[in-house]
Amino acid sequence: MKVPILELKPAYDELRSELDAAYHRVMESGWLLLGKELEAFEAEYAASVGVKHCVGVANGLEAMQLVLMALGVGPGDEVIVPSHGYIATWLAVTHVGAKPVPCEPEVTTFNLDSDRLAALITPRTKVILPIHLYGQTAEMDAINAVAAQHGLFVLEDAAQSHGARCRGRAAGSLGHAAGVSFYPSKNLGAMADAGAVTTNDDALADKVRHLRNYGSKVRYHNEYLGMNSRMSELQAAFLRAKLPRLEEWNARRVTLAARYQIQLAGLADLRLPQVPTWASPVWHLFVVRSSRRDALQKHLAALGVGTVIHYPIPPHLSHAYAGYGWKKGDFPLAETLADEVLSLPIGPHHTPGQIDAVCAAIRSFCQDSSHLLSK
Numbered sequence: 001m002k003v004p005i006l007e008l009k010p011a012y013d014e015l016r017s018e019l020d021a022a023y024h025r026v027m028e029s030g031w032l033l034l035g036k037e038l039e040a041f042e043a044e045y046a047a048s049v050g051v052k053h054c055v056g057v058a059n060g061l062e063a064m065q066l067v068l069m070a071l072g073v074g075p076g077d078e079v080i081v082p083s084h085g086y087i088a089t090w091l092a093v094t095h096v097g098a099k100p101v102p103c104e105p106e107v108t109t110f111n112l113d114s115d116r117l118a119a120l121i122t123p124r125t126k127v128i129l130p131i132h133l134y135g136q137t138a139e140m141d142a143i144n145a146v147a148a149q150h151g152l153f154v155l156e157d158a159a160q161s162h163g164a165r166c167r168g169r170a171a172g173s174l175g176h177a178a179g180v181s182f183y184p185s186k187n188l189g190a191m192a193d194a195g196a197v198t199t200n201d202d203a204l205a206d207k208v209r210h211l212r213n214y215g216s217k218v219r220y221h222n223e224y225l226g227m228n229s230r231m232s233e234l235q236a237a238f239l240r241a242k243l244p245r246l247e248e249w250n251a252r253r254v255t256l257a258a259r260y261q262i263q264l265a266g267l268a269d270l271r272l273p274q275v276p277t278w279a280s281p282v283w284h285l286f287v288v289r290s291s292r293r294d295a296l297q298k299h300l301a302a303l304g305v306g307t308v309i310h311y312p313i314p315p316h317l318s319h320a321y322a323g324y325g326w327k328k329g330d331f332p333l334a335e336t337l338a339d340e341v342l343s344l345p346i347g348p349h350h351t352p353g354q355i356d357a358v359c360a361a362i363r364s365f366c367q368d369s370s371h372l373l374s375k
Contacts, residue, residue, distance in 0.1 A: 001357040003345050005306030006185055010349035015241055022237035032233050034213065041236040044243055045196060048163075049172040053205035055197040056231035057212045060159040060181025063195040064092035066229060067155050067177050068127065070207040073098050078124040082112040083334035085131045087315045089157045092179070093129065101125070102316055102326075104333040108274040110134060110287065110341075114142035121146075127153045132161035132171045134310070134343075135187065135253075135284030136275065140166045140174040155179065158198070162188040163250045165280040172198040182239055187253070187284050188246050190235040249348035253283040256346050256355050260286055263359035267366040271340075285310055286346040288362075293340050299365045305358050308343045 012019060026037060038056050046054035057063050073079065075097040081089050083102035093100040101120050106113040112130045128147050130138040140156075147154045154175030161171035162180070172178040177199035182190040197208050207224070210217050215226025264272055271289035275281055287310065290296050297307050314334040316326035328335065344358055 001354060002304040003306060003350070003354045003358055005308050005343070005345050006347060007349060008184055008189075011189075011242070014349070015245065018241040019238060022241045023234065026234045026237045029233070033230050035233045037233040037236040037240065038231055041231075041240045041243070042196070044240060046198065048243060048246070049170045049198050051173045051198045052200045052202070053198065055199075055205055055208045055212065056236060057195045057197060057208075058229040058231060059193040060157075060179055060183065060195040061088040061092055062212075062227070062229040063181070063197045064089065064129070064155060064157060064179035065095050066208045066211050066227070067179060067197055067199075067204070068092060068096045068098065069211055069224075069227075070204055071127070071153060073126050076124060077126045078122060079127040079129050080117065080120050080125060081129050082131050082133070083314060083316065083331040084110060084311070084337050085133055085157075085315075086159075086311055087318060087320065088159070088181075089129060089131055090315045090321070098126070099124075099324075100315075102331055102334070104331055105337065106139075107333055107337065109136060109276065109279075110273070110337065111136065111138040112143070114139050114146060117143065117146045121150050121152070125150070125152060127155050129155045129157060130175075131157040131159075132164055134273070134281075134287050135160050135164055136273075136279050136281035137161060137164050137166035137171050137174065139276070139278075140169075141278075144175065153177075159183070159195075160186065160284040161282060162186060162284075163246055164282045167278045168280075173200075176201060177204060182235070187250060187282055188239065188242055191238050192232075192235060194231045194235040194239065195229075196231070250282040252348040253346055254281075256350055256352070257281075257283040257286055259352060259355045260344065260346070260359065263356070264288070264362060267363060270362065270366055283346055285343045287341050287343050289337070289340040290342065291340060293342050296362070296365050297342055300358070300361055303361045305361050306345060309338075309341060310343050311341075312338055314338050 042054040077098040079093040156178035158178040159181035164171040180196040182194040211226040212229040215224030
């Protein structure tokens with residue numbers, strides 16, 4: 001059985017009439033930017049998260065960057081970021097001139113380890129920027145407690161966690177603000193790049209609204225050194241069509257993740273993701289670990305199972321950060337995860353039969369590996 005890691009068309013097939021209607025509604029309106037569709041989506045998404053404000057922007061990276069700009073974070077400042085995760089989180093910090101300070105992960109959940117935060121804080125630290133990685137929130141109560149003790153701002157990277165909860169509260173409402181991505185592969189995905197900032201801070205939301213539009217409150221009157229980062233009316237309309245299905249689609253992912261957990265439990269050299277009692281993940285990705293990851297990936301590919309490595313190169317070892325002086329061994333936990341993690345197929349349109357086929361393929365590999373190791 002062929003099991004792709006990701007397919008986007010089934011979402012269109014399920015919501016064809018709603019998405020087609022959204023397209024025609026925008027095209028008939030003749031209004032493509034900063035209009036009624038965006039206003040409506042911002043209100044609807046804010047309500048779904050449980051915050052006062054949602055500000056639609058061009059993508060998730062710029063959502064985080066705009067918050068840092070609004071806070072005045074810049075050269076000489078430091079922002080604590082996870083050592084394991086996608087480089088976009090780091091780039092948001094670098095693009096405002098600040099320095100990313102990596103914090104190692106808690107390796108059973110892959111998220112930033114709050115117990116390591118205090119040792120990283122200096123007089124230059126301004127923001128803690130945790131990622132809710134793979135669809136499970138970081139331990140936000142502990143992170144917020146450290147931040148409050150030191151007077152720091154908490155900015156969530158909520159790109160992978162639409163609908164995820166920490167002790168009953170939604171990702172995007174757990175810090176002072178959040179940057180959200182609606183990249184097409186996300187749990188709530190647009191048909192192109194799109195993003196948002198969520199917050200309860202009136203002043204911050206107002207400033208981000210203007211920073212996204214060249215820093216202008218009134219046309220040609222520029223109050224800030226802003227940028228062009230606007231979500232289009234078309235993407236807002238598509239997201240409005242998908243938002244009512246988010247809870248149902250997340251529930252499908254939860255069911256498939258439970259199927260993985262049951263069928264893959266106890267296999268040799270395979271570590272499954274763990275879920276703390278306070279977390280309600282939405283399984284943007286189902287990520288396992290194996291010391292023979294590359295061989296496992298090759299085995300699955302031969303059987304028609306698609307997989308992806310999220311992420312093969314830790315940001316501190318990427319060429320983009322070569323000038324910062326980091327070297328191999330500086331963040332060993334992130335480096336170990338980069339060598340061992342593998343994302344398995346999971347999405348609202350994967351079937352139980354497909355998940356069963358993936359599990360059978362993994363079991364065959366692990367049983368063969370166990371036999372070889374016993375030799």
